[in-house]
Amino acid sequence: MRVLVTGANGFLGRHVVAALLARGVEVRAMVRPATRVDTLGWSPAVDIVRADLRSSRDLAEAFRDVDVLVHLAAVVSGGEDAQFAGTVGGTERLLDVMAATACRRLVLCSSFSVYDYTSTRNVLDESSPLQQTPEVYSRGGYTVAKWWQERVTRRYADQLGWELTVLRPGFIWGRDHGYLAALGQQIGRHHVVIGPLTRIPMTHVENCADVFALAATDARAIGQTLNIVDGPGEQVWSYLTDYMRGTGARGLRLPIPYLLGSAAVRLAFATVFRRATKVPAILTPTKFDAMLKPLRFDNSKLRQTLGWTPPLDYQQCLARTYGPVSTATATEIEMPASWSPDAAAALRARR
Template identity: 30%
Template structure:
């Protein structure tokens, strides 16, 4: 029986991946922190191993004896305490790389289309250069990818990278629960009329892409993960309000004025030493104001994968979960 390790198993993507793997008959070991909520993992029958990505010894212990490592663990946010993105998303990934090499395991690294630096040009493929922006999450994700690909080229690591854009679905803490809360509080505005595309991908479609890449892709390959359709943030938020009963967004910010506000808010938050995110960051601005409709032609051609869930269908599933949660 195949043994798979999932880092970040208690998170949104990791939890859905664990469920899909155990349903396939894979023996799953989930690396989780002692404080993590693990009811989904327990229900799926996964083995729980306590550890932390920043602790190389605990990562190595969790990965020992594995056939495949799915590295989903990360701080997923536009803001974090100083240095934490590097500690978890960059150095943590290097720890996973070392552990996978020691175990002789294949590594599937979940990255992000954010590594492209938000070029604001739709339809770009995996050859688009990675671009640092001085934003913690973006730059640390690039460092993580560099560690993976350097290990492939120089140390013989068998690894593949998947870069999702905006992932949503049941149990999503940011684009579903978090955004619904902000909408109800009147704290979420459109930027530029909500006309930018979001690169939305329903979580079950992403999980299928992750498993297909782990199963069939050659070492060193990279795949974008979006829903393949140029759907906008206005479409998404109008649909989210409809299926959750959240208060629809009624305010709109000019694109350039919003960027200036984000700069101002970040400067003020840094001056105060805030750990909590300011009202708007440059990273969040880029996410909501620039085109994220990246090409998934490579995944279709190489893996035979197809995103099958439209935004409307995915939001209906979110609504059904929301009503029962």
Template identity: 25%
Template sequence: MNEKVLITGASGFIGHHLVQAALEKGYDVHAAVRPSSDIAGLKKLAADLQQTATGILNFVYPDFSSKESLLPVLEAGNYSYIIHAAGATRAKNTVEYNRVNAEYTLHLAQASLMVSVPLKRFVFMSSLAAIGPVAYTAQAPITENTVPKPVTSYGNSKLLAENYLADLKELPLTIIRPTAVFGPREKDIFILFETLSKGLDLYIGRKPQWLSFVFVKDLVGVTMSALQEEKKGRSIYNISDGQEYDRYALANLFNELSGKSPFRLHLPLGFIKLVASVLETFSMFSKTTPVLNKEKVNELTAANWYCSIEAARNGLHYEPQYNLRKGLSETLAWYKENNWL
């Protein structure tokens, strides 16, 4: 009988890839989604893998509002593992970020400790945003021991979730902190690719930056490894491809691989902050959250997101298979094949 894994946020970008990897490894996957979620892609994925994967895909619709509301789902599922990848990357305010990213995480973890069959591993998909950036001239990369200084409410909410989980001493916990994740199906960095394809290579200000990236297949691979981690208690791992890139590297590689020659333009920071402020104001009267806001500007202009992956190499035997060039080549091929670009 296959072991069961609950994957939250299954209909999202990273969640979709997690479901695929888990099915291919022979887990029976219970994909936690909202009733309104588009699950057509996951159903097609399961059908496509029917001949090669031994895992079975099921859908569940948990209510994260309390540990009591989650308990029946977890008890019925009899899960060996939970990968909590659900979360809000855009929200109207700090309260909403904290509710979805921190309180819901706590409720799920608490419920997982109440079931009759003990959980083998709880993997929480956090973010490098929970630590925040460091100075451009920093002598060392971001590590798991770097003092957290998040620059966004999103980052603060992820850090709050980590702190909540740390209080549950009996929880067999692995925290994964990916840097900027890209790959097939990703929609946020994709906005940059769309802009480049249309002939514009835009930057905020002229200050230098160090950036880091991770291809989604590497992130998913190390997450699968985390399920089998035997260490008791809590482990934390920062995840990237292990390299640092200057602020122009992504666009330069895109242009090289696509044959495009967009016009490079540096927009004044003050102007972008004004635009972000206007978008935030208008969003108060809308149900949607703008892609750009004042906090996002802080994140986009941060000086240094380079992180060490030595802990993951030692603890999870993580060895990235994709650098930015290789991952971007595969990503662009998928976008073109699926008519995104």
């Protein structure tokens, strides 16, 4: 099996490449023409193709002899127009080219951001309501782009009869990506912690990558939409403690009950910021809910559909994220039973 991975040099992408290699899969990694790959630690087995989703040029060659596309690429920086053009326009160009090839299987990286947190009650799972127009446009450029990206991809798959799997990760964390929007509002060194007992829908980048590798290689994933979280999630206060301890950050933490914070934000939005054209995300009710609303999360559908359990538990994830980079050896790493004998080498490369 050969798998094409877009966004392969990104935070999630480089771990997905390693996870696929660990399962004995041939990997073709798509990166932009100017990307430096010598610092990524990839083995010579990775077939690197240079192409830019802003142009259709070179995309056809990327699909040569490819069985599965794992589409991770998205624009997460810049203005809202740039995010939409890069994420949605790039996806349309990619899928237009795929339609002319023999590849008929696709795994899409969507996002928890497509859910309507304001309407969701108690538990957020795959059956929870999605954002709809026009309300989705109040959520910001990233949400709008991911929402449209998923819609566009589903339309192509339905029309062309492709085998589609949609994976929606929660907050992806890992080394150099430990701070999460769900932690509240940082003011200098200090933190305003809204809803300190609220649980965060978290997935460590290595666990998340393992799901993508499994979904690309397991036929049970075809036709499924699956949320990716490692479990019920850590409480905001608890994880912030671990984050500050792990990074050596110092500062005060001010806990504020969620209901009090939500009421204050909604009052301010209806009065002080009523005519404002730009309001900080945390002071916009829909964005506030998406970051901080206390809900329950589980991965029961993922577990039941694919038989998946996280390769790394929370303490191991903390060590991967905040511990010394070079202390772990291959013999110290507990590897998932499904991984090939080359898994330790691939894991060393991505550390």
